[in-house]
Amino acid sequence: MARDKYQPTDRESLVLDHVGNPKYDRQILNGLDPFINGTAPEDTRGFYSSSELEALVQVRGTERDVEARMPVKMTRHYFEMARNSPALQKLVKGSTDETLNLEGAEDPGFQMDYSPVEGLLHKYEMGLMYVISTCSAHCRFCYREELIGRKEVKRQDGTVDKKGLAQIGEVTDYVRSHNEAVAANGGIHPDSGREKLREILLSGGDPMVLPNNKIAGWLTALAEAGVESVRLGTKELAFHPDRFDDAFMSMLDLFHEIYPDVGFRLMTHFNHPDEFLTRDESGSYVEDAGGFYEWNPSTQRAVEAVVSRGWISVENQSPIIKGVNDDPDALRIMQRTLKRVGIENHYFFCGRDIIAHKAFNVPIETAWQTLNESQRGLSGVEAHARLSITHYKGKTEVAAVTDEPVPGLAGSENGVVIFKILRNAAAAPDRGKVCIVGRNPDAIWFDDYEDRVLFDEAGLFDYARVKALRLEETAAVPA
């Protein structure tokens, strides 16, 4: 394997030889069995009602098996936060509602089309890597359910296989050769048209499940390969904030000391203020003497450790999920509170068309209205976040939804939705281009607007891969 062949440089060893690797006891409750068999810790047993468990047992082994779709997993910390929070329970508890409708794609957005080496997606000037296939706990709406559930995915060449994890040797070889070709060709890759691969996101699963030496191995190897900035995507601040301890922070400090020019961006994943604020007995968020909301002490410690290091940028992104956070008041509190402690609100997402997405996705127009409503009363810096929906072409903003028709535009009688391309593959030729569709309040994916496209300079509804797939599906239907 390429990883076995990878030899750290002397400079990398300056970090790697001094990394502490404590063990973390997350007290994980794995699967439904502990609840069904009554072996879960006593205080957790009421987390599922007996009728919920009965229904979950009934679908076991059938195509509606909830755990076969997405493994069930929860940390003790998350249980403590969720036990009094319906929103967090919806996020983490398996439910038979999830498999009522199994429509959806195993590889939403055809991401595997952009995978030049196993475990790496290279679509923009940024690459994304799968470095692990699990998290400390599992969100039921996870759009990586095919990776976490170890399912098989069809690739563009027609082969079918599980998604593999990235290997240091293979990925760094690819980064070097891509960037050399870009440099030799005046800043653009001669074949793909992409720019320098400047930034890599460590993702999965949650990289914070890896031990510190493995995370350090990725950071140093990517820095040596010429990557200018490394992102780490994590929900560990919600699932097990004590993971952000002195050993982890010292590793980051040492990495920064040895590679001061390489940026580090922590992409956090809070979905709801119940994941970090405390509530009193009446259910209200506790406020301190100054009127500020009181944080869960472990989460507060972890957040302070990260944001106090000015060289780490911390950005939160979250999908808007039915029953979890499709609530303007919760989103308003979350945006305001995160910004106050130094965490930027980066993106909110519309849920992707994963298998069973109908159980989780709110309609696109509702998501836009929810976010828009949540940002009323926020200051400009608190309301930075945009609503994004990931099209196969690239990251797209749901820029506006109108209630009124556009004068002179046939088909806009019930108002319009305006999409705008934020980023797309290669040198982002379509950035800024828009697509206008007539409203469909039930639409949860682009497909639902197909019959009401009014203007499409962005080409969202004219895309060869999507069309080819549709033709394939039509051909497969018997006459």
Ligand code: SF4
């Ligand atoms: S933290 Fe992210 S990758 Fe992990 S289960 Fe939740 S959505 Fe999926």
